[in-house]
Amino acid sequence: MAERKVLLERYDVPNIWELDVYRRHGGYATLDGLFAKSPTDWVEEVKASGLCGRGGAGFPTGVKWSFLAKGTGKPTYLVVNADESEPGTCHDRRLLERLPHQLIEGIINTCYAIDAHEAYVYIRGEYLEPYQRLVQAIREAEAAGLLGKTVAGQDFPLRIVVHRGAGAYICGEETALLSSQEGDKGQPRQKPPFPAVAGLYAAPTIVNNVQTISTIPHIVRHGAAWFAGINLAPESKSPGPRILSVSGHVQRPGIYEVETGTPFEELLYGLCGGIRGGHDLKSVIPGGSSMPMLPKDVILQTDTSFESIRKAGSQPGSGAVIVMDETTDIPTVVWRISRFYAHESCGKCTPCREGNPWSVKLLRRFVDGTARAEDLRILVEVAEAMEKNSFCPLGIAAAWATQGALKHFRHEFEARISHASAIAAGD
Amino acid sequence: MAELITLTIDGQECRGTKGMTILQVAKENGLDIPTLCNHPWLTTHGGCRMCVVEVEGQRRLVTACAAPAEDGQIVVAHNDRLETLRQMTLELLFAERNHICPFCAMTGVCELQDRAYEHHITHTRYDYIFPVLTPDTTNPYFVQDHNRCILCGRCVRSCYEIAGVGTLGFGHRGSQEVVIADLGVPLGESSCIKCGTCVDVCPTGALFDKRAPYFSRARGLERKPSICPDDDLGCAMNVVLKSGLVARIEGWTEAPVNGPLLSYRSRYEILNEPHPRVLKPRVRKDGELVEVDWAEALDATAELLAKTQSGADGHVVGLCSTRLPYETLASYHRLLAEQCGCVDVDTFRGAQRATRRQADDLYGTHKECDFEAIQQADMVLLVGFDPCTTHPVLGAWLAKKVHHDGVPIVSISPRTTKTAELSILSLKPRRGSELAVLYGLLGQLIEQRNLGHLVDRLTAEKWRSHPPGRVSYEAGVEEQAVVRAAALYAAAKNPVILYGPDLTETGNPTLIGRLWEMAQLLGHVGASKEVMVRGFTTGANSAAAEQIGFRGADMEGAAVVYLLSGDDPVDLTPQLRQDLRDAGAVILQSAHDGPLVQYADVVLPSLKWSERGGTWINVMGVGQTFEACTKAPAGIKPDEWVLTEIGERLSAVKEAAHE
Ligand SMILES: Cc1cc2nc3c(=O)[nH]c(=O)nc-3n(C[C@H](O)[C@H](O)[C@H](O)COP(=O)(O)O)c2cc1C
Ligand code: SF4
Ligand code: SF4
Ligand code: SF4
Ligand code: SF4
Numbered sequence A: 001m002a003e004r005k006v007l008l009e010r011y012d013v014p015n016i017w018e019l020d021v022y023r024r025h026g027g028y029a030t031l032d033g034l035f036a037k038s039p040t041d042w043v044e045e046v047k048a049s050g051l052c053g054r055g056g057a058g059f060p061t062g063v064k065w066s067f068l069a070k071g072t073g074k075p076t077y078l079v080v081n082a083d084e085s086e087p088g089t090c091h092d093r094r095l096l097e098r099l100p101h102q103l104i105e106g107i108i109n110t111c112y113a114i115d116a117h118e119a120y121v122y123i124r125g126e127y128l129e130p131y132q133r134l135v136q137a138i139r140e141a142e143a144a145g146l147l148g149k150t151v152a153g154q155d156f157p158l159r160i161v162v163h164r165g166a167g168a169y170i171c172g173e174e175t176a177l178l179s180s181q182e183g184d185k186g187q188p189r190q191k192p193p194f195p196a197v198a199g200l201y202a203a204p205t206i207v208n209n210v211q212t213i214s215t216i217p218h219i220v221r222h223g224a225a226w227f228a229g230i231n232l233a234p235e236s237k238s239p240g241p242r243i244l245s246v247s248g249h250v251q252r253p254g255i256y257e258v259e260t261g262t263p264f265e266e267l268l269y270g271l272c273g274g275i276r277g278g279h280d281l282k283s284v285i286p287g288g289s290s291m292p293m294l295p296k297d298v299i300l301q302t303d304t305s306f307e308s309i310r311k312a313g314s315q316p317g318s319g320a321v322i323v324m325d326e327t328t329d330i331p332t333v334v335w336r337i338s339r340f341y342a343h344e345s346c347g348k349c350t351p352c353r354e355g356n357p358w359s360v361k362l363l364r365r366f367v368d369g370t371a372r373a374e375d376l377r378i379l380v381e382v383a384e385a386m387e388k389n390s391f392c393p394l395g396i397a398a399a400w401a402t403q404g405a406l407k408h409f410r411h412e413f414e415a416r417i418s419h420a421s422a423i424a425a426g427d
Numbered sequence B: 001m002a003e004l005i006t007l008t009i010d011g012q013e014c015r016g017t018k019g020m021t022i023l024q025v026a027k028e029n030g031l032d033i034p035t036l037c038n039h040p041w042l043t044t045h046g047g048c049r050m051c052v053v054e055v056e057g058q059r060r061l062v063t064a065c066a067a068p069a070e071d072g073q074i075v076v077a078h079n080d081r082l083e084t085l086r087q088m089t090l091e092l093l094f095a096e097r098n099h100i101c102p103f104c105a106m107t108g109v110c111e112l113q114d115r116a117y118e119h120h121i122t123h124t125r126y127d128y129i130f131p132v133l134t135p136d137t138t139n140p141y142f143v144q145d146h147n148r149c150i151l152c153g154r155c156v157r158s159c160y161e162i163a164g165v166g167t168l169g170f171g172h173r174g175s176q177e178v179v180i181a182d183l184g185v186p187l188g189e190s191s192c193i194k195c196g197t198c199v200d201v202c203p204t205g206a207l208f209d210k211r212a213p214y215f216s217r218a219r220g221l222e223r224k225p226s227i228c229p230d231d232d233l234g235c236a237m238n239v240v241l242k243s244g245l246v247a248r249i250e251g252w253t254e255a256p257v258n259g260p261l262l263s264y265r266s267r268y269e270i271l272n273e274p275h276p277r278v279l280k281p282r283v284r285k286d287g288e289l290v291e292v293d294w295a296e297a298l299d300a301t302a303e304l305l306a307k308t309q310s311g312a313d314g315h316v317v318g319l320c321s322t323r324l325p326y327e328t329l330a331s332y333h334r335l336l337a338e339q340c341g342c343v344d345v346d347t348f349r350g351a352q353r354a355t356r357r358q359a360d361d362l363y364g365t366h367k368e369c370d371f372e373a374i375q376q377a378d379m380v381l382l383v384g385f386d387p388c389t390t391h392p393v394l395g396a397w398l399a400k401k402v403h404h405d406g407v408p409i410v411s412i413s414p415r416t417t418k419t420a421e422l423s424i425l426s427l428k429p430r431r432g433s434e435l436a437v438l439y440g441l442l443g444q445l446i447e448q449r450n451l452g453h454l455v456d457r458l459t460a461e462k463w464r465s466h467p468p469g470r471v472s473y474e475a476g477v478e479e480q481a482v483v484r485a486a487a488l489y490a491a492a493k494n495p496v497i498l499y500g501p502d503l504t505e506t507g508n509p510t511l512i513g514r515l516w517e518m519a520q521l522l523g524h525v526g527a528s529k530e531v532m533v534r535g536f537t538t539g540a541n542s543a544a545a546e547q548i549g550f551r552g553a554d555m556e557g558a559a560v561v562y563l564l565s566g567d568d569p570v571d572l573t574p575q576l577r578q579d580l581r582d583a584g585a586v587i588l589q590s591a592h593d594g595p596l597v598q599y600a601d602v603v604l605p606s607l608k609w610s611e612r613g614g615t616w617i618n619v620m621g622v623g624q625t626f627e628a629c630t631k632a633p634a635g636i637k638p639d640e641w642v643l644t645e646i647g648e649r650l651s652a653v654k655e656a657a658h659e
Helices: A019-024 A030-034 A039-049 A061-066 A091-098 A100-114 A128-143 A174-181 A210-222 A224-228 A264-271 A306-311 A330-344 A350-368 A373-389 A393-414 A419-424 B022-028 B080-096 B111-118 B154-161 B197-201 B294-309 B326-339 B351-363 B371-376 B392-405 B434-449 B457-464 B468-475 B479-491 B509-523 B542-548 B574-582 B595-599 B639-658
Strands: A077-082 A118-123 A159-164 A205-209 A241-248 A254-259 A281-285 A320-325 B004-009 B012-017 B052-055 B074-076 B142-144 B168-171 B178-181 B207-209 B222-227 B236-242 B245-250 B282-285 B288-291 B315-320 B344-347 B379-383 B409-412 B425-427 B495-499 B533-535 B558-566 B585-590 B602-605 B614-617 B623-626
Touching (some): A030 A210, A039 A061, A039 A100, A039 A210, A077 A174, A077 A210, A091 A210, A091 A241, A100 A118, A100 A205, A100 A210, A205 A210, A210 A224, A241 A264, A330 A350, A330 A393, A373 A393, A373 B080, B004 B022, B012 B022, B052 B080, B294 B315, B294 B585, B326 B344, B326 B614, B371 B392, B409 B434, B409 B479, B434 B479, B434 B509, B468 B479, B479 B509, B558 B574, B574 B595
Parallel strands (some): A077 A205, A241 A320, B004 B074, B315 B558, B379 B495, B495 B533
Antiparallel strands (some): A281 A320, B004 B012, B052 B074, B168 B178, B282 B288, B282 B602, B614 B623
């Protein structure tokens, strides 16, 4: 079993981030055929390809584009989400650092399809080198006439603005990102209106992930049918190559681009060389810390297609595969994840703002073995309140960490209830 | 006509119109859905999560405050599952900071406490977090105690949406989040305009008035609308009374001009009385003011007025406050003009009206623009006007225009104005050189839009002789500023020009004429044909005084000066001091024992704002009638009674003289 390298095909070419190197390797070839078709044709093409967003929600990209409000009298904007902050995720960084021109090519393709003349890239503040590479690449493209008043000689003006975040995870959520980009505090906004109707500066806006946009040139170049064919799972409607960031207790952690439907067993034991130090696998989070964890027996029956992961009770999320072997203490993992969400909660809604610190404190008792019998009940209730009642997916995701762990590893929590407390409670 | 919709909430059929939220429909149909962060004056926030409901066919719960009501929807707003979630939300809020109610200014009228009772929260199952949060007491009028804050964001929204300034915001994140002013400075050092709207909308004890924290928000309060006497906008407010005492002033949603927005003056300053009340009449005897009964004081007053009536001893001058209601102003005018035959009757600051009157005489009567036009304006030119100081509610509207819609404001004033901070450009001409600046602007306007053929010879000469260079030299403003100000004005589609006391008090009607001319010129090239100019004065009832016929007073050689100042903090200028010293005798009818008293020979007690009822006519000519809110202290008679008594005594003296 091998990788299916499409986006990463040119990854190892020396100096591929330079315009002429990228061009020598087929870069910007899509601009030859792009303007021959109408924008709506391209929206249909992307719809037909079945491409689903790589940022987290997995929404079909072409369908999203077709929701853009028309005739508002306002410009349309493209916003590329390069805030990549989901724990375990590190492939957007690589795409930005090594293949910035692939992203720019994707932006040009997309802007033509959605009739946008201004694109924003909201990049994670800590990503200094990727930011520098991207800005450098934009300057090169401008100098080469690929951006600016005309694109490749066509009567199509396009400008790309890069905006650096200031270190808040929530600014990856698309509406919080837009608020932050506008200069406000990054807090999610009420939906509806969806960004496609009233997004950046209240104008129709498409927000897509770096990987999603970097995929577009390949669809433009090879066609929807080709893309739809990259699919090992017959029942899957989310085809294409997808980059996964594998971290944790495998022999060879790293980023891997695989065909949809590749079994996790092959990914973990084949490409990643198996579990480190001869240990046994315990659990895997298949889509970044925001998604529920799955135990060994479930994950090994699952493949990388969106449908298979959802059926197993988790989500494809950001494509961060976090692998834990038998030495891992699950209450400690959940405690650590909860600390992240408590730290990153934006504070807008009660369940997430206060539920997270509650969870952290309760979980700490499980880590220390000092939990009271009722703490488990409260933990479950707080998670329920967060899952049912949070304003945005951050609070829900935080609850999933606890809920996923309790679903499969409840015994590990029960074992940490202090003996004295259990006796007092009559258990 | 809005589309009618029908939905089912908790099994009850509810009617509403398209565009309403589920919460609005529920409320209109008498159903209760609990809320905390929602407020009828403000946009939705959706953060507290109290109003979550189940909607059939929707996978997730929705917040009723934000979810649009749809025809045929089936909504469940109350069941065990929702109750548990609401209890959990409340429990989290109570554990978050410090909600030990017996020590809180808002206990008894707190929405968080109300929700807790409704949802049977008796304790939290989790330890209180008790973060260390120091209350901010730097604002002169109210305290912000973060310990009671539930981060509902009502204050933040009101500060931007109603007050227009956007001082408040959220700082930090997650459970560390706090409401901050500007970039985290103490409120007292921030851009806050002290309007107190945030205090009105806060559901908890996190924001409360300093003046009377414990009784001002209690239950069983009475509310009576009244009018702010400070400027001529006609802002109304709710006077909140406890046992007949003023507890606090609140925004009043139904106020026709200002809605719930108030200025710091009408909300707070009005309650500060810098001087003690005048409780008994006084008459000067052997150089000393001594307390006398009403009869003696009224006799003394009538005697002074009667003496001068014969004409032998010089003339009577009357000056009164524009804070008084129409009825009192009319009685005062009748007494002096008709009964005493006095021609010198005016209000304090009468020059503000006189300049406008002279402009009417010189340039023909012009109907100036209304509030609607100001709200619609895409450019505002302020001339001799600092609304942020003299008309704070108008100042807040302008702030909203700037912050919400990016409307440019250009300010021309010889003073350093507060409004200049909102302005994209402010010109500060030397005092007395305003006219040169206006000619400069006019000239630029004519040149930039090619309007030379529209002006008469005289105007043409004037503007030709005022190129920006000369204006700059004469007025001490930058050449480029004149060009740019004119360009901003000339480029607008619906500009308005607002002038104020600093212009009218110059006494130069030509200035107003030039403003009208600028407006008319632009009217020829696409802008509105109406004169988009409006002058503002200080004093709530200036327009009434004008209607009644107050027409200027010459203090020179006055035998008797009769001042009806009520609670007006009269600006005791050196000129006024001299005039009062020179006058034969001074009658003062005043609510307060202020600096005017030293000049008086007779002092009559008077009412203050909350004790007066009657009609006020605002700058747009719209009348509003209010009743008195409080009773005057024992012994103080209504102003009108005093005026009638004086009138009767005068008639008696007259008759006696005839016989
Ligand atoms: C808390 C939170 C964090 C997120 N962070 C990211 C992120 O860092 N990068 C990203 O592309 N999408 C992120 N998303 C998803 C975005 O909201 C959005 O769905 C996505 O950018 C859409 O792009 P796509 O359709 O191309 O996937 C996040 C969502 C949530 C709720
Ligand atoms: S769920 Fe958390 S991150 Fe999302 S709005 Fe609520 S507090 Fe903010
Ligand atoms: S804010 Fe309300 S709930 Fe909190 S202490 Fe004050 S009265 Fe009690
Ligand atoms: S008093 Fe007015 S301006 Fe000041 S913070 Fe409150 S709402 Fe804002
Ligand atoms: S101060 Fe009051 S209005 Fe403002 S967020 Fe806190 S509780 Fe809400």
